[in-house]
Amino acid sequence: MNTSKGLEAWAKFFVASTRLNQVMEDAMKLEGLPPLEVYDVLWTLERAPDHSLRFTDLGERVLLSRCNVTRLAEKLEGQGLIERERCPNDRRGVYAVLTKEGLKLRKDMWKRYSALIEEHFSSHLSEKEQTQLIDIMKKVWQEPIRADEKSSCPGAV
Amino acid sequence: MNTSKGLEAWAKFFVASTRLNQVMEDAMKLEGLPPLEVYDVLWTLERAPDHSLRFTDLGERVLLSRCNVTRLAEKLEGQGLIERERCPNDRRGVYAVLTKEGLKLRKDMWKRYSALIEEHFSSHLSEKEQTQLIDIMKKVWQEPIRADEKSSCPGAV
DNA sequence: AGAAATTTGTTGCAAATGCAACAAATCAGG
DNA sequence: CCTGATTTGTTGCATTTGCAACAAATTTCT
Numbered sequence: 001m002n003t004s005k006g007l008e009a010w011a012k013f014f015v016a017s018t019r020l021n022q023v024m025e026d027a028m029k030l031e032g033l034p035p036l037e038v039y040d041v042l043w044t045l046e047r048a049p050d051h052s053l054r055f056t057d058l059g060e061r062v063l064l065s066r067c068n069v070t071r072l073a074e075k076l077e078g079q080g081l082i083e084r085e086r087c088p089n090d091r092r093g094v095y096a097v098l099t100k101e102g103l104k105l106r107k108d109m110w111k112r113y114s115a116l117i118e119e120h121f122s123s124h125l126s127e128k129e130q131t132q133l134i135d136i137m138k139k140v141w142q143e144p145i146r147a148d149e150k151s152s153c154p155g156a157v
Numbered sequence: 158m159n160t161s162k163g164l165e166a167w168a169k170f171f172v173a174s175t176r177l178n179q180v181m182e183d184a185m186k187l188e189g190l191p192p193l194e195v196y197d198v199l200w201t202l203e204r205a206p207d208h209s210l211r212f213t214d215l216g217e218r219v220l221l222s223r224c225n226v227t228r229l230a231e232k233l234e235g236q237g238l239i240e241r242e243r244c245p246n247d248r249r250g251v252y253a254v255l256t257k258e259g260l261k262l263r264k265d266m267w268k269r270y271s272a273l274i275e276e277h278f279s280s281h282l283s284e285k286e287q288t289q290l291i292d293i294m295k296k297v298w299q300e301p302i303r304a305d306e307k308s309s310c311p312g313a314v
Numbered sequence: 315a316g317a318a319a320t321t322t323g324t325t326g327c328a329a330a331t332g333c334a335a336c337a338a339a340t341c342a343g344g
Numbered sequence: 345c346c347t348g349a350t351t352t353g354t355t356g357c358a359t360t361t362g363c364a365a366c367a368a369a370t371t372t373c374t
Contacts, residue, residue: 005287005288006279006280006282006287007271007279008287009278009279009282009291012290013174013278013290014174014178015294015298016294016297017171017174019220020297063175063179118160121163121170121297122164122167124296124297125163125293129292130162131162131166132290132293133169133170134165134166134169136289136290137169137173139286140277140282141176141177
């Protein structure tokens with residue numbers, strides 16, 4: 001059973017993730033790009049079948065509470081990045097559907113975002129270290145398996 | 158340069174840190190304990206000389222914006238966890254000083270927090286993996302070196 | 315010494331967030 | 345069917361957060 005080393009690992013992990021996230025957010029904002037949360041939503045929709053997801057599903061994957069999904073969706077719809085569509089089978093349900101503009105913005109954000117990842121993260125690690133990190137992260141957090149999901153592509157935030 | 162593997166590493170890193178953080182926060186809240194941000198502040202003060210730090214320094218280390226330091230300090234003071242003390246050398250400055258109650262709460266929180274770290278993080282990793290992770294985190298984020306003593310108290314050399 | 319620039323903490327305001335209550339729709343089980 | 349329980353999305357409310365303006369104190373530079 002581990003004590004100090006495990007705790008030190010957590011501390012370093014926690015600090016690094018917090019700081020790097022902050023650095024990325026600041027850099028994105030500095031160029032007038034939306035926060036990474038928006039990227040996350042757009043990218044999640046892009047991977048989903050028909051570029052659409054029910055609000056509940058979207059919230060689960062993106063880690064937003066329900067009310068926040070409603071409000072964020074409202075805002076994104078106002079910017080023409082997504083559209084709402086009522087679910088035919090379940091009249092409670094609402095789909096968020098990615099628009100062309102949303103797709104374009106996602107790609108534009110990715111240009112900058114991927115460069116930031118490279119600059120502040122990947123470039124500091126050897127390929128071997130990257131592999132090690134991937135393995136370690138897998139052990140520490142396993143995303144629940146979703147039935148749909150297309151295979152990996154750019155930055156599954 | 159490398160591309161896909163570095164980006165995958167970032168994605169996994171980002172998701173794991175976000176989710177684990179959420180898990181920990183929820184668990185703490187479930188037991189009526191304050192959020193980890195409070196732990197962070199208390200622990201930062203505890204490590205500092207005389208258990209005290211100027212608001213600016215505190216904000217830098219804990220990653221709070223200035224106004225948030227003021228307000229969080231206000232709240233913690235109301236709960237008797239810290240005290241404010243004016244800086245003698247710089248009449249703009251305010252120190253946040255840890256109280257006995259603050260120290261006690263920090264320790265109580267740590268009992269639970271460390272158990273959560275063990276449960277959700279350390280126990281999933283071998284000692285070797287923990288070492289690897291520490292090394293990788295160091296490469297990816299190096300905390301600025303603080304000239305830790307009364308550094309930011311001007312004129313107090 | 316004195317004017318300009320910078321730092322430090324506070325405050326008002328607007329936006330974001332979490333929580334709980336809510337109505338409508340669906341589901342479960344007799 | 346029918347009643348009660350659950351799910352889904354929305355909304356009101358209180359809290360939190362970030363941003364910008366601000367005054368006081370200090371530093372810088374001439």
